[in-house]
Amino acid sequence: MKKFVLLPLMLLCLLCGCTGEEKTQPPEPEEIEAASNVPDPVPAAAPEEVPDPVPPPDPRQETVDDLLSRMSLEEKVGQMFFVRCPELNALEKIGQYRLGGYLLFTRDFKDAAGEWLTAEDFVDKLKGYQAASSIPLFIGVDEEGGTVARASRNPYLFLEKCKSPQELWAEDKWGAIGGDAIDKNRDLLDLGINVNFAPVADVSTDPADFIYDRSFGQDAAATAEYVQEVVESVNLVSVQDPAFTGPYYKIGCVLKHFPGYGNNVDTHTGIAIDERPYEQFVAEDFLPFQAGIKAGAGSVLVSHNVVTCMDESLPASLSPEVHRILREELDFDGVVLTDDLAMDAVEAYAQDGSVAVLAILAGNDMVVTTDFETQIPLVIDAVHTGLIPEEMIDQAVGRVLGWKYDLGILGNGAGQDSPVSNSGRGANSSGELEETGRMLW
16 A cells, blocks of 8 residues: 555645756856956947048139228219219219219210211220229110010111011011020120120010010910020120130129019000919919029119009019019029119109118119219228118119129129120221121220
């Protein structure tokens, strides 16, 4: 009986011995001390910070900053005036008012007797203007072609009067548009004119519109394509100095009349009220200006139309909101010009005669006017009294000088990248046209 009792007990013990866990012995004190003496791992060195590369110097900005730093307030304000060339004492007034530019009209291509100037006489006249200015002048003209043509009416300077955009389109479509832009602006630059107040970027399809004859005469998309073609063609034009060893010069173009003329009346003779919705401007009128800006136009001219969807009380040329839209919505950072402030459309807004002060406060960089002898002192006074911050003047003049730099007229040259340079028409001493293949000034 005992055998049978002992046998299960023995099996039970055997089973317990197989499944039992081995007891872990505690570490010896020597082992603990050795483990505590193991050094901590050395952290990896942080990667050395590489400083940002120093940007190369910007010669354009350096030139502008250097000029600005040496200019008096009177010189700065003068640079903001692109004025109608006065009939009398034009040379003296350049130095007296430190003017930024002269805008030429038909009378300026004639002599005192009313006869057309020869090419040589005209070039000499412009050379005299430039020599009288401490900072090279913009010399501008409205040479749109068609009804607005100044220089090309002079038979000693051009073979024929320049054609309108619509006439060119009917003749040979884009080939005529691009070719005319190159030829016309090359000829102007050969004569010493470095800004053409063109192209007209207004959308007009109704022959009854005031602006129609000056416009491309097609819808917004086609007008945008036209403006792009003209600006890109103008940007190809450059000429070299007479010795063919110095810098190249370019000609600037001016997009007009922002924010788009529409079917409004002539602002030369009165106020034009534009009541179209903002959506129409975005969908149509802005398109040609955006195309021209993208193509590299250096300047935009603002009209005197009162555009109620943007500003109910002020003409576009005097409206801060219109200028905000041009800068922020259309992303334009070039030179903004007023239309001629001598027009009747803005006369009523000059409460104390200081319409140029209003124009500068609105955001214009340059003022186009006949009445500069009155307006320049008023602007200077407005800076002295704090009405116009001098920082605003500096920003505007910086853009003006920057545009002059881009055209190569600050002595810097504009680059030698033009396939159509030095091929303009000149005239001989008798005033007869001839192909000279040289720059006249």
